[in-house]
Amino acid sequence: MRTSNQDLDLSILRSSPPDGTELRQANQTFNKALADNDSLASPTRRYAKRMTRLVESQNAEIALLRKQLADAQEVIETRKKRTKGKRVKLQGQFVFSSEEVLKMVREAEEKSKEKKPRGRPRKRPIEELEEEAEEEEPDSSSSDLELELDECVARRTRSHREN
Template identity: 50%
Template sequence: MDGHSSHITADFIAFCMDNAIDILILPPHCSHARPLDVSVFSPLKKALAAETDKLTRLDPGRTPRVEWTRAYIHARDKAITQANIQILNKIRQLPQTPPPPPQEQVSYPLDLSLLASSPPDGTELREANALLHSELDKEQPLLSPAKRYTKRITRTLETAQSEVALLRKRLTDAESLLQARKQRKKGKRIALKGKFVFSTQEVLDIAKQAELEAAQKKPKKKVKEGAKATIIDNNKEEDIEIVFSDSDSDCIVVAATRSS
């Protein structure tokens, strides 16, 4: 059995004890090295994959359970043989991984610790270049081409160091600017009618839709029949004008003007 705790339960152990079955528990994540997985189940997986590929080429849709069971039976007959099952009898001794050979420590005449260290900054680089030129002049005077080449290398290193520092500063400023813009774009989410919106236009659209729904649900007032008639009094010299409004409140405005 694999050493995972989910594979070994109390019910399984009780079943093995009742049926006189010895349990061999191997360390987890070593299924690729177990003899049965290598000699028995690995050929079974390959044979089953070949059978399922045949079914897929015939019908690319879903494979029925009956056909898959038949394919598994054919694969099992091909892969699981008597020679494969008796692989444990052939194992005389478990192979052991040989220990790694001791590493020989090579002694270098020079101290190479500086090669594994981080690159120096601008001040350290200039000081190192000045020390290099002074030491070269003390030991043995260099020829003019070699001296010019050495000075050119040191100047190139100093120029590259300055450009790297400048680019690093620009990158830091750009990242801080992008972070500030990202923080400004972030806003609190608003829930209206079960929808989360961010923009002002979406908020206004949902608010207008809510107002229209409320206006449609509002009961309309009945207009009295007496108010629809136009009253004209001939005895009194006055004109009465009735104006019906088309506003949302369905009200009636009556305007009266008295003639002089």
């Protein structure tokens, strides 16, 4: 059985990227034509079969990468979209020096300033309380140690507040 050039779909060579099923059918037709042709050496036929498999796998990988790229670009575009502020108000304006545009920008900036808290939120300082214990007369030689223990400084932290 002889395969003619008319059986091979050469339009697939001009398409970028080729459709997966069309590529597979064209490769099967090509491999069948190689198997029927006895004039080609065996290494040439093996090379052609491997190349057709390589082209199919590369085509599948390209399709996956294009899908991933489209998804990533969609995510980036949604991040870039502005919903409020002066950029949204200036959208579609080509002359920025007019009084109306300047007024719109100032209003948008004032609204954004009203919403923004200034600076970093501060934590309340820790309060120190001195508690004096009842004074007792020292009885022993370790009186210095007892005096230090009697006059202790208690710290009240945020986690142990008294109500």
